[in-house]
Amino acid sequence: MDYRSFFVLLGVPVLLKFFGEKLLRLWKQYSSGLPFPPGPPPRIFVGNYAEIPTELSWLTYTDWGKRYGGLVHASALGQHIVIVNSLKTASDLFEKRSHIYSDRPTVPMVELLGWEFNLGFLPYGERWRRQRRMFQQHFRRDIAQTYRPIQIRKVHKLLQELLVRPQEFRELIRTLAAAIIMATVYGYEIQRETNDYFVTLSENAANILVASVLPGALAVNVFPILRHLPGWLPGCGFQQIAAESRVLVEEMKSAPFEFVKQNMVEDAVAKSVVGRLLQASEARGRSDDSIIQEVASVAYGAGSDTVSTSSMQGRNLFSGRNKTVSALATFFLVMALHPDIQKKAQNEIDSIIGTHRLPEYGDRPSLPFVEALYREVQRWRPVLPLGVAHATSEDDIYEELWSDPISGTTVISNTWAMTRDESVYTDPERFNPDRFFTEGKLNNDDVGIAFGFGRRICPGRHAADSTLWATIASILSTFNIAKAKDESGKEIDIDVVYSDGFISHPLAFACSITPRSETAKSLIHATAH
Numbered sequence: 001m002d003y004r005s006f007f008v009l010l011g012v013p014v015l016l017k018f019f020g021e022k023l024l025r026l027w028k029q030y031s032s033g034l035p036f037p038p039g040p041p042p043r044i045f046v047g048n049y050a051e052i053p054t055e056l057s058w059l060t061y062t063d064w065g066k067r068y069g070g071l072v073h074a075s076a077l078g079q080h081i082v083i084v085n086s087l088k089t090a091s092d093l094f095e096k097r098s099h100i101y102s103d104r105p106t107v108p109m110v111e112l113l114g115w116e117f118n119l120g121f122l123p124y125g126e127r128w129r130r131q132r133r134m135f136q137q138h139f140r141r142d143i144a145q146t147y148r149p150i151q152i153r154k155v156h157k158l159l160q161e162l163l164v165r166p167q168e169f170r171e172l173i174r175t176l177a178a179a180i181i182m183a184t185v186y187g188y189e190i191q192r193e194t195n196d197y198f199v200t201l202s203e204n205a206a207n208i209l210v211a212s213v214l215p216g217a218l219a220v221n222v223f224p225i226l227r228h229l230p231g232w233l234p235g236c237g238f239q240q241i242a243a244e245s246r247v248l249v250e251e252m253k254s255a256p257f258e259f260v261k262q263n264m265v266e267d268a269v270a271k272s273v274v275g276r277l278l279q280a281s282e283a284r285g286r287s288d289d290s291i292i293q294e295v296a297s298v299a300y301g302a303g304s305d306t307v308s309t310s311s312m313q314g315r316n317l318f319s320g321r322n323k324t325v326s327a328l329a330t331f332f333l334v335m336a337l338h339p340d341i342q343k344k345a346q347n348e349i350d351s352i353i354g355t356h357r358l359p360e361y362g363d364r365p366s367l368p369f370v371e372a373l374y375r376e377v378q379r380w381r382p383v384l385p386l387g388v389a390h391a392t393s394e395d396d397i398y399e400e401l402w403s404d405p406i407s408g409t410t411v412i413s414n415t416w417a418m419t420r421d422e423s424v425y426t427d428p429e430r431f432n433p434d435r436f437f438t439e440g441k442l443n444n445d446d447v448g449i450a451f452g453f454g455r456r457i458c459p460g461r462h463a464a465d466s467t468l469w470a471t472i473a474s475i476l477s478t479f480n481i482a483k484a485k486d487e488s489g490k491e492i493d494i495d496v497v498y499s500d501g502f503i504s505h506p507l508a509f510a511c512s513i514t515p516r517s518e519t520a521k522s523l524i525h526a527t528a529h
């Protein structure tokens with residue numbers, strides 16, 4: 001058979017499926033008598049293809065929210081998306097109707113690349129439930145607290161490194177986040193992320209994933225049937241990439257796992273998440289190696305940044321550590337921009353803790369302004385401006401708006417829009433921790449929306465929260481962050497520019513990081529012993 005006949009044969013079922021779905025959807029819409037939620041007017045066949053933003057989409061979706069309301073509908077090439085711009089609607093759908101809104105959209109390349117095991121991608125069902133349960137057992141609030149000694153030890157290591165090479169602060173916070181997760185999950189100590197075999201493995205596997213799942217990256221995501229084509233056909237080079245990716249992913253899951261198995265005699269390894277999971281499965285007399293590997297590799301970063309900060313573009317969909325890195329980079333940025341706010345937080349620390357010891361977790365309730373500052377970091381630049389897309393698993397009618405899940409409507413929680421809601425956050429573009437005080441007292445808004453919604457809410461949030469707080473409080477107590485100066489002593493302005501992608505990072509900026517005093521330096525040196 002020549003290529004042309006082959007593609008005609010292939011194309012007919014693809015087109016039939018495409019138009020069949022479209023007709024079925026129109027029929028369902030017609031028979032329900034309800035319109036879609038409002039949104040930009042679609043064109044025949046292509047829908048809103050031309051309007052769907054390809055860059056910084058949260059800004060466009062927020063504008064649509066202002067024009068069309070809390071729930072906006074758009075479609076492109078037969079795919080429907082619904083964008084949730086208001087906190088009330090998010091809570092109505094993702095929380096009150098979580099049995100309908102807890103699926104994930106299907107991205108065919110994810111399976112082809114060998115990433116379908118990842119908790120964050122798994123469809124809502126039994127496999128997701130089992131993995132999530134295991135994950136929760138080791139990251140729920142009370143258990144996450146037992147990881148605090150690791151977090152504090154690594155934060156102190158960060159302070160030591162900041163004394164020596166402050167200009168590399170971005171690399172240092174990446175090392176911090178990776179080191180905490182590796183020590184927690186595998187009992188494994190990394191020194192510098194850039195040299196570490198396990199971390200590099202995870203980065204390489206994630207880089208292929210990210211390049212292939214971004215919208216429009218590969219035709220396979222639009223026409224899943226193409227995934228069955230053999231790799232030798234022209235235009236099917238993705239099969240080769242997929243084969244390489246599957247090998248990397250397997251190695252990423254098994255290599256650190258084998259490290260734990262071989263080193264179980266060491267205390268830290270035996271007490272790691274994987275060590276405890278192995279002991280529990282042994283006690284039950286069964287082998288759960290496969291699911292343990294999956295849970296562990298999701299936790300330690302089921303994806304990764306490339307080493308250079310300039311390429312931190314939307315990496316790492318479900319990696320906890322890169323979300324942590326983004327939030328901490330924002331912290332450095334805002335401290336350099338707002339010396340008055342930094343001083344206020346430092347004064348609070350000095351007056352409550354003094355200058356002769358470093359902050360501890362027990363100090364947290366006594367430091368309300370530091371708490372407010374931390375919340376404002378999460379609100380001002382949410383790490384995942386669009387959260388992670390959910391999908392519907394059943395038809396639903398919401399406030400007379402019809403959302404149609406023929407093959408799972410994608411439902412996007414626009415966290416960016418919610419953190420810009422002027423009825424809640426006056427002057428939302430201003431970095432202002434005081435907004436979290438009501439009548440002089442810290443209020444209850446902990447910006448939990450930064451961690452998502454409903455049954456899919458981030459299961460690593462307690463661990464992430466502790467890492468972020470300890471890092472922010474420890475740096476404030478020992479260092480001054482300011483704008484960098486040029487050779488003539490003039491301050492260098494900082495352009496506030498953030499990357500595009502699932503995870504949004506501030507782009508590279510210079511700042512000066514100096515110890516606050518000789519006492520602060522001695523305190524940091526003392527942590528090395």
Ligand code: HEM
Pocket residue numbers: 119120121132139298299300318319320321323324327383384387388389390450451452453454455456457458459460461463464
């Ligand atoms: C600043 C730190 C972090 C932020 C802002 C963050 C935020 C999020 C968000 C918004 C979601 C999607 C929730 C939804 O679908 O509604 C998510 C999912 C997830 N996060 Fe995090 N996260 C952070 C750190 C972590 C850490 C440290 C871990 C692991 C220890 C982690 C593991 C996960 C996993 C496994 C999922 C997928 C859950 C599922 O689909 O059931 N995250 N995170």
